Amino acid sequence: MIFNTYWFICFSAVFFPIYWFLFLPVLRRFWLLAGCAVFHFHFAGPAGVLPIIVIGLVAYLAGLTRWRFLCAAAIALSVAALGFYKYAQFLCVDLLGRLFPGTGALLERQLHTLHPIAAPLAISFFTFEFVHYLVEVYRGREPIRRPDDFALFAIHFPSLVAGPIKRYQDYLPDLRAGLAGVTVDDVAAGAQRIALGLVKKIVLADNLTLVINFYGPGFAGLSRGQAWLFLAALAARIVLDFSGYTDMAIGLSRLMGIRLPENFNYPYLAVSLQDFWQRWHISLTSWIRDYVYIPLGGNRHGLLRRLANGLFVFALCGLWHGPAWHFVLWGLWHGVGLVINFSYVTLLGPVGRALAGVFTRLPVLGWALTLLYVAFGWLMFFYEPAQAWAMAVKLFAFHGP
Amino acid sequence: MTTSRLSNWLLIAGIMTGFCAAAWQGNLASTYSKPDGFIRFHQRISPDAIFYPPYAMLESLALAHWQRGKTLVIIGGNSIMNGVGQPKDDVWSLRLQEQLGDRYVVVNLAFRGAYPTQGAALVAESLMLRGYPVMYVANTNPPAATGRAPGGASGYFYWQALYQHRLAAFPARDASIRQWLDTLPPAERQQQEEERLGARLDAWFRHQSLWPHIGYRHVFTVWNFILARDFWVPHDRLPDTEPHAQPLADRFRNFLPEEMAITRGFSENMAVPGPGGSWQMEEGNRQRLAADIEASVVPLLRPHTLILLNKNAPYYLDRLSPAERARDVAVYAACAQIFRDHGIACEVAGDDFESADYIDRAHLSAEGGRKLARLVARKLKEFPPP
Numbered sequence: 006m007i008f009n010t011y012w013f014i015c016f017s018a019v020f021f022p023i024y025w026f027l028f029l030p031v032l033r034r035f036w037l038l039a040g041c042a043v044f045h046f047h048f049a050g051p052a053g054v055l056p057i058i059v060i061g062l063v064a065y066l067a068g069l070t071r072w073r074f075l076c077a078a079a080i081a082l083s084v085a086a087l088g089f090y091k092y093a094q095f096l097c098v099d100l101l102g103r104l105f106p107g108t109g110a111l112l113e114r115q116l117h118t119l120h121p122i123a124a125p126l127a128i129s130f131f132t133f134e135f136v137h138y139l140v141e142v143y144r145g146r147e148p149i150r151r152p153d154d155f156a157l158f159a160i161h162f163p164s165l166v167a168g169p170i171k172r173y174q175d176y177l178p179d180l181r182a183g184l185a186g187v188t189v190d191d192v193a194a195g196a197q198r199i200a201l202g203l204v205k206k207i208v209l210a211d212n213l214t215l216v217i218n219f220y221g222p223g224f225a226g227l228s229r230g231q232a233w234l235f236l237a238a239l240a241a242r243i244v245l246d247f248s249g250y251t252d253m254a255i256g257l258s259r260l261m262g263i264r265l266p267e268n269f270n271y272p273y274l275a276v277s278l279q280d281f282w283q284r285w286h287i288s289l290t291s292w293i294r295d296y297v298y299i300p301l302g303g304n305r306h307g308l309l310r311r312l313a314n315g316l317f318v319f320a321l322c323g324l325w326h327g328p329a330w331h332f333v334l335w336g337l338w339h340g341v342g343l344v345i346n347f348s349y350v351t352l353l354g355p356v357g358r359a360l361a362g363v364f365t366r367l368p369v370l371g372w373a374l375t376l377l378y379v380a381f382g383w384l385m386f387f388y389e390p391a392q393a394w395a396m397a398v399k400l401f402a403f404h405g406p
Numbered sequence: 407m408t409t410s411r412l413s414n415w416l417l418i419a420g421i422m423t424g425f426c427a428a429a430w431q432g433n434l435a436s437t438y439s440k441p442d443g444f445i446r447f448h449q450r451i452s453p454d455a456i457f458y459p460p461y462a463m464l465e466s467l468a469l470a471h472w473q474r475g476k477t478l479v480i481i482g483g484n485s486i487m488n489g490v491g492q493p494k495d496d497v498w499s500l501r502l503q504e505q506l507g508d509r510y511v512v513v514n515l516a517f518r519g520a521y522p523t524q525g526a527a528l529v530a531e532s533l534m535l536r537g538y539p540v541m542y543v544a545n546t547n548p549p550a551a552t553g554r555a556p557g558g559a560s561g562y563f564y565w566q567a568l569y570q571h572r573l574a575a576f577p578a579r580d581a582s583i584r585q586w587l588d589t590l591p592p593a594e595r596q597q598q599e600e601e602r603l604g605a606r607l608d609a610w611f612r613h614q615s616l617w618p619h620i621g622y623r624h625v626f627t628v629w630n631f632i633l634a635r636d637f638w639v640p641h642d643r644l645p646d647t648e649p650h651a652q653p654l655a656d657r658f659r660n661f662l663p664e665e666m667a668i669t670r671g672f673s674e675n676m677a678v679p680g681p682g683g684s685w686q687m688e689e690g691n692r693q694r695l696a697a698d699i700e701a702s703v704v705p706l707l708r709p710h711t712l713i714l715l716n717k718n719a720p721y722y723l724d725r726l727s728p729a730e731r732a733r734d735v736a737v738y739a740a741c742a743q744i745f746r747d748h749g750i751a752c753e754v755a756g757d758d759f760e761s762a763d764y765i766d767r768a769h770l771s772a773e774g775g776r777k778l779a780r781l782v783a784r785k786l787k788e789f790p791p792p
Contacts, residue, residue, distance in 0.1 A: 010600055011600050011603040011604045011607060012599070012600065012603060014607070015603065015607070050592075189411060189414045189415055189418065190410070190411065190414050192414070192418060193413075193414035193415075193417045193418055194414075196417065196418065196421055197417070208627060211628075212627075212628060212629040213629075215628070215629045215630065215631075216629055219631045
């Protein structure tokens with residue numbers, strides 16, 4: 006975690022006081038840009054910064070021209086870079102290698118000579134923000150003219166590592182407001198949010214991680230009660246970890262008077278899976294909705310097409326989290342859940358309507374089912390499919406300890 | 407000013423005051439915080455249980471034991487010197503104190519997995535710099551050699567001691583550490599840089615003294631599998647629960663192939679055959695050990711240091727082939743000689759030990775501890791007064 010490193014503490018101790026005491030917006034803008042560049046360079050290194058500069062420059066220039074062809078080409082470049090850095094190994098070995106072993110082996114050999122050891126830091130977030138920008142310009146929105154505005158949008162350090170995924174049309178007015186003046190209310194709100202994030206992440210999530218890492222390998226030997234507690238710990242850990250990180254990002258940005266979008270809204274209080282995805286990683290969900298789901302047809306073109314689109318985007322959402330089959334399975338698990346969520350009333354007729362009535366009258370039932378469904382999804386998210394299946398079987402087995 | 411704005415100002419003032427108060431308390435804790443009734447850093451108050459005693463605590467402990475007119479014997483090194491395998495009333499360092507008598511004061515600052523140049527060695531160096539009469543006893547084995555002050559679970563002591571200005575000027579050590587840092591993979595290097603930066607900040611704010619103090623006296627906040635459900639319990643309530651050794655018939659039963667591989671590894675790549683079926687330490691290893699000593703044991707400390715080369719249990723040594731046994735003996739003797747050549751007293755510990763003196767391949771039982779104490783006491787009494 007970057008925000009609780011000593012380096013970041015020292016960086017913050019220098020960066021924020023100077024930012025607050027630079028009263029001229031132009032100086033603040035320069036200082037923020039310098040801070041973002043130093044942060045990015047420190048954590049990503051030259052090998053991680055260079056590809057982002059190139060892709061960012063292409064996105065910026067393509068946007069400036071407003072030529073739709075160039076915007077489309079820049080989108081393709083961003084997506085290709087993400088594919089190359091993050092998914093090449095997965096595509097060549099796990100996908101092509103299984104379908105065509107000879108070709109897969111050949112590509113794998115080629116890959117080893119070309120591919121860097123690690124993907125540039127936060128390339129997934131960069132790609133999603135660049136694609137968002139270029140699609141909006143493609144659709145006719147005004148591009149970002151000032152290169153420093155674009156650079157700040159791209160490498161705004163609080164959101165650089167784990168989001169939230171920003172929208173430039175929201176970010177730029179907030180940036181200007183922050184540069185124009187930071188109030189004591191901003192600083193106090195930011196500090197409270199950072200404190201909340203630190204408690205969630207360090208006190209709760211990191212401890213749960215230690216518990217999970219210790220008991221996970223011996224899951225088969227746990228009693229039924231312990232196994233369910235383990236599942237609860239797994240579910241609690243990810244929400245505390247991720248939302249804690251987001252709280253810190255939002256809080257750090259608020260210290261500069263810049264508001265970032267919310268990313269979590271008590272997701273485990275959701276009473277349906279649809280509700281869950283409106284509360285969980287909101288900036289990713291809305292990105293996928295706006296730039297994948299709706300362009301694919303969205304809710305239009307009938308129930309079947311809607312269901313197919315839903316499954317596809319959730320498989321993609323899973324893959325975005327990491328280049329492995331268990332992430333795809335996790336995405337599909339949620340996709341299938343949403344398909345059921347959307348369609349059971351129509352497909353089951355009177356029974357479906359009766360069920361919907363029960364869920365309306367007893368929201369706690371929907372809440373419990375949703376939580377259970379989401380928790381089982383986390384098994385797929387964190388473990389290989391065979392292991393996740395064995396864990397799920399143990400949780401529901403009617404025999405054994 | 408509105409109420410809300412006033413409360414926000416108060417919040418910020420509170421954060422700043424709280425930070426200053428924490429730094430103040432940390433500075434205070436660094437002067438007095440230490441475990442009660444200290445015998446050793448048992449497992450529950452060690453990095454094994456994610457409890458990281460600060461360097462200042464080690465120095466406080468040593469000074470709390472010392473009395474004017476007496477020689478302070480500081481014990482460093484790894485789990486063997488810590489007394490793993492010996493219940494708290496039978497730790498070998500207690501027996502050493504009895505053997506040495508009233509003119510000496512023994513303090514056991516050894517940690518599991520520590521090298522002879524880590525933790526306790528830095529305390530000995532610091533106190534010697536300030537004129538305290540100190541003798542230092544630590545252990546190692548031929549492949550581990552002297553180790554390096556930073557790195558591993560006990561490496562953070564070095565950075566803390568360095569930035570608290572407790573160490574002697576020792577350019578060879580500085581150069582060796584710089585060179586080592588340059589060769590680390592990026593992730594490990596970043597971890598070391600973090601440890602270093604943390605220690606540099608700690609010299610001012612003493613957060614690394616405050617937090618263990620809170621964990622020891624009030625509440626611990628990090629889960630670990632050793633304490634499991636009791637992880638939050640203030641560590642002053644956690645007794646030293648090192649068990650008595652199993653009956654001899656039950657010892658040495660597990661992992662025989664693995665333990666034999668480790669036993670062989672102590673000399674396997676260290677020596678080459680010499681004339682007449684003898685063994686000689688391989689020249690590269692000889693030079694490496696010599697260079698390690700030159701770059702990691704501060705010259706000031708060498709005349710007052712006793713290094714023990716612990717032998718493996720006879721149960722395993724007896725299962726080596728005659729050639730392997732001869733190689734083992736030759737490597738231990740050669741290593742001891744290299745230490746002596748650099749002005750450091752060195753003894754092979756275990757030549758006359760029996761199976762009953764060990765609880766496993768490496769660790770000593772209470773009986774073994776008593777033998778070790780006798781050996782160390784005899785050697786220390788031969789030292790000139792510091």
